[in-house]
Amino acid sequence: SQQGEEDPQALSIQEGENATMNCSYKTSINNLQWYRQNSGRGLVHLILIRSNEREKHSGRLRVTLDTSKKSSSLLITASRAADTASYFCATVPYYGGATNKLIFGTGTLLAVQP
Amino acid sequence: DTEVTQTPKHLVMGMTNKKSLKCEQHMGHRAMYWYKQKAKKPPELMFVYSYEKLSINESVPSRFSPECPNSSLLNLHLHALQPEDSALYLCASSQANPGRGRETQYFGPGTRLLVL
Numbered sequence: 001s002q003q004g005e006e007d008p009q010a011l012s013i014q015e016g017e018n019a020t021m022n023c024s025y026k027t028s029i030n031n032l033q034w035y036r037q038n039s040g041r042g043l044v045h046l047i048l049i050r051s052n053e054r055e056k057h058s059g060r061l062r063v064t065l066d067t068s069k070k071s072s073s074l075l076i077t078a079s080r081a082a083d084t085a086s087y088f089c090a091t092v093p094y095y096g097g098a099t100n101k102l103i104f105g106t107g108t109l110l111a112v113q114p
Numbered sequence: 115d116t117e118v119t120q121t122p123k124h125l126v127m128g129m130t131n132k133k134s135l136k137c138e139q140h141m142g143h144r145a146m147y148w149y150k151q152k153a154k155k156p157p158e159l160m161f162v163y164s165y166e167k168l169s170i171n172e173s174v175p176s177r178f179s180p181e182c183p184n185s186s187l188l189n190l191h192l193h194a195l196q197p198e199d200s201a202l203y204l205c206a207s208s209q210a211n212p213g214r215g216r217e218t219q220y221f222g223p224g225t226r227l228l229v230l
Contacts, residue, residue: 004155031217040116040202042221043157088156092217100145100208100217104156113128 004089004105011109013049019076021108030092033102034063034074037086046074047085050087081114120223122206125227129195137188137205146179147219148186151202163188163201164210195229199219202226 004025013019025032031050035043049056049065049072056063061068062075073108118139126203137146145164151155151164162170163182179191188205206219 009193033217035221040151040153040224040226042204042223043206043219044221045218048217100219101162102157102219104158107156 003103004091006025006087006089006105006108009106010111012113013066013079014113015079017079017112019079019083019110019112021074021093021110022091023072023105025071025072025089025091025103025105027091027093027103029043029067032063032072033061033092034072035058035088035090035104037088037107039085043088064102066085076110079110079112081112083110084112085110118207118220119204120203120222120225122229123223124226126230127192128230129197131195132191132193134192135190135203135205137190137207137222137226139207139220139222140186140187141207142209142221143207144185145208146186147206147208147216148190149204149206151204151224153201157204161190175196184199186199194225197229200227200229211229217218 006023017039033048036047037043046056047061049063060077065072068085086107088107090102116181121136128152151157157198159172160174166182177194181189202224204224205222208219
């Protein structure tokens, strides 16, 4: 399976603390993305980092990418109860063609306690 | 409008039934996707349509039959399903032309399917 792995599987923190999730993948990639899913509903795109980038920021989100280790991390700073959700990394393999095949990691369930 | 809609929200069907899931988007996206997600698992790609043509079938059993009647609509026809097919079925869309615009996928809220 090409599926990536994330750790931890579950994370519980207090509001205001930072949350860090890690993702490891198996193949060469074009880019890596992070998505959020609330309560088994649709996924929402959070941030994308390309294979030639090492770090990216968006609001309270910081993503790093280490292609030599085939790993990425997502840091959410100053967490809020509303950040409670499942977070998935998704890789786009180095792949030609007209479509965008996403391979999702196993996910991290984040619970932010008020 | 960045919304992908899916109907129905919930569906219960017997193993001999025929039903269809529907997905619609009005973002002008020409790539549309079906994913299957089991509880506590990540989404798994089933099918990809690009410019209304099937471009990827991830070895999905023939009891699942996709259809893309136009650039805004995507259907998934279900027939003779098994209880293990119970899952959340997610639709997504993206731009299709090569380039940065196609990289982000927009997901619908999903249809939760229970096969009895």
